[in-house]
Amino acid sequence: MPGARDLPHPETASLVLTDVLFALSDPSRLELVRRLTQGPLEVAACQPTGGDVPKSTLSHHLKTLREAGVIRNVPEGRQRYVSLRRQDLDGRFPGLLDAVLGAPSPPQSTPGR
Amino acid sequence: MPGARDLPHPETASLVLTDVLFALSDPSRLELVRRLTQGPLEVAACQPTGGDVPKSTLSHHLKTLREAGVIRNVPEGRQRYVSLRRQDLDGRFPGLLDAVLGAPSPPQSTPGR
DNA sequence: TCGATTGTTCTAAAATTGTCGAACCGTTAC
């Protein structure tokens, strides 16, 4: 049983807070994390809404999130499923993800005009 | 009314989540924030424990935190007082600061020995 | 007033991070 195409994921106990905060500090990565709360996505579906980001760029962001322990990226046949490591994050950093996800996402929602 | 030496601080309502996360994603900045929970500090006291960081470097970190809205930096006579904008942060991003401050700070707290 | 104190700002170099094309690797379809 050869094709073990698994990427490395940090253990829950060794997740580093500042790495998680950094991974979440990028708007496009954070938006993806928000979408992942709805459920796992295949990589192609991780594209920003309507955006057309090169595969390598997207893959790089996924790597940042994965190495910080925010997401899991597992092979499934010919594609990959990306999912939020919610329980792990909640276990190690209680309340953090909820606070981040509950916070107002856009800088401000242009009121008037 | 001359010596208005006040630095700009963003309004609470306009704080941006990703900016806050980024500001907190640096270990030395985060450590400072933790210390600020004890109360305001003058800039010189913001030096990392035992560390000897150049003034300009420290000032730059303070700027990052200030512009993100994490701290307030006000002149007081010849020095300046740095304080955590806890209420503002709690108001805009409920639970975020508590979660960050409650989280394990070091990568791992070597248990045994 | 002069000088020491306390910190910010300016400028430039070093280090990180982001972006993207090209090469590459398993998997599945033909």
Add this chain to the structure above:
DNA sequence: GTAACGGTTCGACAATTTTAGAACAATCGA
């Protein structure tokens, strides 16, 4: 097999961020 898919990795370059010395600004004490 071999080609098409779905994605990661590699390498290079651009953009940010970090670091730090030097210059500068405001305040206080003598």
